Amino acid sequence: MAGKPKLHYSNGRGRMESIRWLLATAGVEFEEQFIEKKEDLEKLRNDGYLLFQQVPMVEIDGMKMVQTRAIGSYIAAKYNLYGKDLKERAWIDMYVEGTTDLMVMIMYHPFEPADTKEKNLALIIERATTRYFPVYEKALKDHGQDYLVGNKLSWADIHLLEAILMVEEFKPDILSAFPLLQAFKGRTSNIPTIKKFLQPGSQRKPPTDEKEAVATVKKRYNI
Template sequence: MGKAVLHYTNGRGRAEKIRWMLAACGIDFDESFISTKADFQRRVAEGLYLFKQVPLLEIDGLRIVQTGSILRYLGHKGGLMGENDTERALVDMYTEGIQDMSIPGLAYAFKPDKAQFWLESKETLGTKYFSVYENILQTTNNGHLVGNKQTMADVLLFESFVHYLHIDKDVLNDYPNLQKFMASQKEIPWVQKFLQPGTNRKPFPDEKYVAMVTEIFFS
């Protein structure tokens, strides 16, 4: 089998969670970046992208699209889906919630009035999502959302708050369990390594990246 290849733009977006999961699984991978609308259309015309969309992960002889499908494949491959049917259901459910919770964070860089957008989004995120994960961590009381070891839900929650803390460094001030969760996850060796410069992590999207994505997918 060849090396895994992740197809996306050279930025965070929906692919960043996939990068984190690849790192969690210890899978070395290359990236194939889409840089122009013509490049994307050419790849679509060649039939590379099922449903004409990215991200796409080429791995184990498969071409997998749909972010959730890619994440679950990696979760099973890396043993990050829990120890039994109950845990697997919880990991899957919490992960779906984290995906939904992440949408305002993905949209933030593209909003002309970022301050107002964040003001409106933060309250909804707090009541609908942050408080939920805060309470789950209070119940488990072991630094994990499910079971007693790191699962995909932990990985993706951590990645989401890395992003939100860039938007608002005080976003977790009212959530002591989430603060403890972030601190404990940072102590995990592979997380420490992936947070260092020079990994496949992407920077917070700037205006140049926003313009490129807008030109490729929305113009």
């Protein structure tokens, strides 16, 4: 029997969090090896485990997988969260890329210069409400189903819920103009494996503390 996937990253959200979401939703138990200092990262590099010298890295099925998108695609396909055919996968990919763009803006927010933080936060809210969430609201309306693609939970739905919850940490009423997304959030949050992942004590990581995030990066890369 294959061992549990092992995730190599810092003890924080970053680019690994969406991978944690996928595994948890699929009901897959996983282990985490946290990178806490520069030497931890250098060891992975020196051992030849990082194809492009960077994390996240996931040990799964005898592979040491890197690149967030590749890892996500593999896990989604392995656990039947990636559509039934090429067309469905194309739609899932487009939806995932959209939510990724929004989440990357949020990921970088703690590292923005102090004098631009307020402006950048306003941009995140503006993009969420005028560029990204309207697309998903319309998709649910046009599709007429509970999920974005087909009538089955997919990577696209999991990623969208993660993005919604991230933006709500900045603006709790962000979905006030999106009734279908409000209903979507309620449905998907109550899927048993997701509901479990959202409970305290799970491997889901808390919102990023800005000072701690900056200090961690400086320590890890000795800057």
